[in-house]
Amino acid sequence: MMAGMTARAIARADFTLGDAPPSGYACRMIEKFSKIRLAAGAIAFAAAFVSTTALAQPAQPLAPRTAESDLPLDDARANMELPQVALAFRVDPANRSISGQGRYTVQASEALDAIAFDLDPRFAVTLVRVAGRVLGIGEYANPDGLLRIPLDENLAAGESVEVDIHWRGQPHVALNPPWEGGFVWSTAPGGEPWIATAVQGEGCDLFWPCIDHSSKRIDRLDMSVIVPNGLVAAGNGALVGTTANEDGTTSYHWRARDPSNYGVTLQIGPYDVVERDYESQFGNTIAIRFWHLPGNKAGARRLVAEMETYLDFFESKFGPYPFSDEKVGVAETPHLGMEHQTINAYGNEYRESELGYDWLLNHEFAHEWFANQLTHQSVNHMWLHEGIAQWMQPLYLGWLHEDEGVYDAEMARFRRQIRNRVPLVAPEGTLPDYNDRSAGWGTDIYYKGAWVMHSLRYLVGEEVLFDAMTRLTYGTDDPQPGNIRPVNRTTDDFRVILEEMTGDDLGWFFDAYFYQAELPRLTVLRDGYDLTLKWDSPAEAAFEMPVEIIVDGEVRRIEMENGSAHTYLPRPDAQLSVDPYMRVLKEELPQSGA
Template structure:
């Protein structure tokens, strides 16, 4: 549903740099604590390239796609490591919401279609077309509203190879240290149509996806949802069966390798038990693998205490080691951080991708223009987790690292429909500001309205209700405007000015100060010149007072010679000239 890059989402807990974001979202998509993109485990140049349409995602849906509901996808995929190819059959079930004369899905033209059937009837080559990767299948007879239609598509070929996963995605065909094939998909920037026929849009999630992944019998194939067992065919091939409810389309993931599974149960504070699994390479240091797995429980406890119940408790909380850095994949998050320590007492990559189970998979933005709901709120969980673990000093240090990375070149939200490329790439959109600025805006909002109103707002945004319990909610989509309406209700005030001043302006609000005798005058200047009545705490010779800032202006008595400190608790995100001067110097 976020996430991340495109959900992908990956963001470092420290200094962050956009790497095409796994957009991962390439989590455009993963970034690392050093501030430099992590080299991909495998960098390969594809011989063939997908069309520009296929490489885009979150694009406007065709009229036929708006006229049908995606009920189920049943995907049987045989992965052929030696040929770097797949051989697959997809059965897609839809319900018409209005008269339907054709079914339209997306599928990469790199994959050759050998058969198309509608409700068991073979459709000849003249009955379907797939120009540029948008496949139109004419129905033998129209389907009226509430009618059902089932489409079967057989296809095969060599799917797009990721030039640099997860930032520039596709398939990763790697080799494990022990010599076996090690394969993963990372497709947030490009979308589900890279390897299965789908409607490549966040609002078109199927209600269920069943996966039947056939791989060499010496390998494992952990994937999304509940494990339904394996079938050993006795010919060197084994099929792994999975079933996932309401999955984010780009989050459907293939992961194949010589894995060892660590398993445990999480006893939720909401009364249910959640299976947890970590599939790591057989060649890994078992002590390091166990140490990472031991982090699952405290992270789950933090998120449940902070946001609400783990959204997919009847399936699993799953993580799999991958030959790329990582990406959020619903119930099977990709992890490739190599167990690195950074002195913060937790694995930032594991934590950030787990955030997307709430911010991205449970709650999905309706359009990429609202991607900060995934990345910004998800990134704010990291300074909050540092406080949970170590106290205020560590939270503030993390917020400062995020503050120092701001670009402020584009608004976080434009107010217009955008594609993921337009928001994740920092030459066209907010880029890493989705993460860092989004997090800092969330912090300023929390400081303004208080913990109770803030966290109740976040919970309502994620679950669509204030009292989530296992079994009383389902996945949902949301917008920035909806979050504003929730915040207004929970805080009992109209905070349109706050959202407008922070999210819809590229520049930060600027707090101007003038002294006239014993009077200190403060004035907020915003990108659009609108009033910004953000109260300001001022410390004068050690004594603190709050200046109301009605209409964006306020005054306070400050005797000549008194030491004045603005916002001593660092509660407000605002322009800081000294940071701009630092960044403007050569080499900064």
């Protein structure tokens, strides 16, 4: 539990856990919605929690719609905004099941005669209430993963309605988390339940009704998670309070602003917590909290100290930590990791790297800027998350060790991982498959994306690039704590910002690297004193990337107007090296000539 946080009652509310009418004892919940009542005997959670036999998860594949995120917003979801959502989860480890309640403030951006939420159809929807009226079972339907709910009265643009949804069932079990996601039901070394969610690829609809699209966010989320006593639920945002319930459970109430949909998570275990406060260079204090399993305190303390150096690096390079009013949070998980907003999942087992950092923790923490603050407009632009975060690793190492050679060595290692089989940005109207190994897109968004950033650094210069990244990430050149809201971005947004800051047309660069699979090829021809360099690219525009050469120890930068250049050597047998410092992402070809 966070330092200084005490259990306290939270005001009364009118919506319930379970499906019976509100009666019996109360669980604490959300300030606005007051107290959640629990029907006495509605569900025998106390008995289930002490059961030693878990129900087996049926081998049921995901519905096609549920298996995909960022499907086109071609229904009511396009015109729905969610300024406020309250979620309440009861997690039953013994039966590997959950029951949930959600209260949604739905605001119409355009006229609406119905609303819709994405939700895995394996869940039983047990109650739908719109504007205070409980709908009959035949008035709503979720046959395919799109929960359709009619409205008695149409909503005009700008109008809002309150919607309650209750659901329950056994959520999809992750097949290979975090890459093939879902619920992870595991056991801590002491025998206690150890539970996590990781749903980036498949989406938030794997365990709660949501709008499963990257362009949609929630302005404010209140989330109550009820777990058996002895377990801790670490969540997004700031801890509002905890409550010991009368049925052998504990409620954890978290409040978060602007969470991304796949960033909403449940992290549950017999956690202890390491706490430290960080004094930011921007004048504010940031809470660092690491929820770890018993026995791992030393490792957690070491990583908390390491995270202070991450904050030093990111804040000095790009701008303030975006969620400083909530926390920097990490929870130890039974899977490798995931960038859940303000509560990153960590499963790297505290392994110390010879390079002096934990690559997994560094990568997930980078996502607080490049995924949670800057969120791609659609999964097609996922390289903005993964490629930039991947590039942060060698960039951080060079900064940490004050040695550009460490940076160069990591970039050389990254270069060997690039596949170039499909474009980095999939065409609009298509959804790339992260797990398609033959296509390799799920690899290239990391390594090729990082290399594109590396080449941009050479093209426009570090100062311009980092300033452009600040504007891209915050939507302003001067972000300040307390005045930061997340932004959705596309690859083209990045191009426009860079063109504004450089005054140059960079369409040729973006076309070649993002919308073509094949890399540009550089032909080098020597003929006596003559040296000819020529770019060949499948992109329509001429590739005008400058090229560094070293001639007899002298470094030259050769501009490549219209994709080619001609220069002279001091002598026919001069020593020549082209792109000696590996600045440019290209297909490697042998040099030719006399």
